[in-house]
Amino acid sequence: MLRWLSVLLVALVCACSLTTYRQGGVRVISSVPDAVLTVDEEVRGPARAYEQRYLYVDPGPHRLMLEHPGHFTEYIDVDVPSNRGVAVRVEMRPRPE
Numbered sequence: 001m002l003r004w005l006s007v008l009l010v011a012l013v014c015a016c017s018l019t020t021y022r023q024g025g026v027r028v029i030s031s032v033p034d035a036v037l038t039v040d041e042e043v044r045g046p047a048r049a050y051e052q053r054y055l056y057v058d059p060g061p062h063r064l065m066l067e068h069p070g071h072f073t074e075y076i077d078v079d080v081p082s083n084r085g086v087a088v089r090v091e092m093r094p095r096p097e
Helices: 002-021
Strands: 024-030 036-039 042-046 055-057 060-067 074-080 085-090
Touching (some): 024 074, 074 085
Antiparallel strands (some): 024 055, 036 042
16 A cells, blocks of 8 residues: 555656646746736736746747836737747837827
8 A cells, every 4th residue: 555655656746747847938028127917818917027037837829918008018929838938028119198
């Protein structure tokens, strides 16, 4: 019985490691650091939070959206590879007054 529990524990640890290993990451460098970042319709907070660190996401296509009052909303489609990071630079355009 103890041996089966050990095997099960090792299998669970390996499965968790593989899941984490397959993640990708996105860094967002925005001309407006206070812009609100949304990824796949989920608000993630201010863009400045992801300038120096990655936002971990599943590999594959994702839609980023940056919003800030006084600026046009920017949409960026990005394809995140498995176990890699992608940096995106966004120059937000001010709205005319």
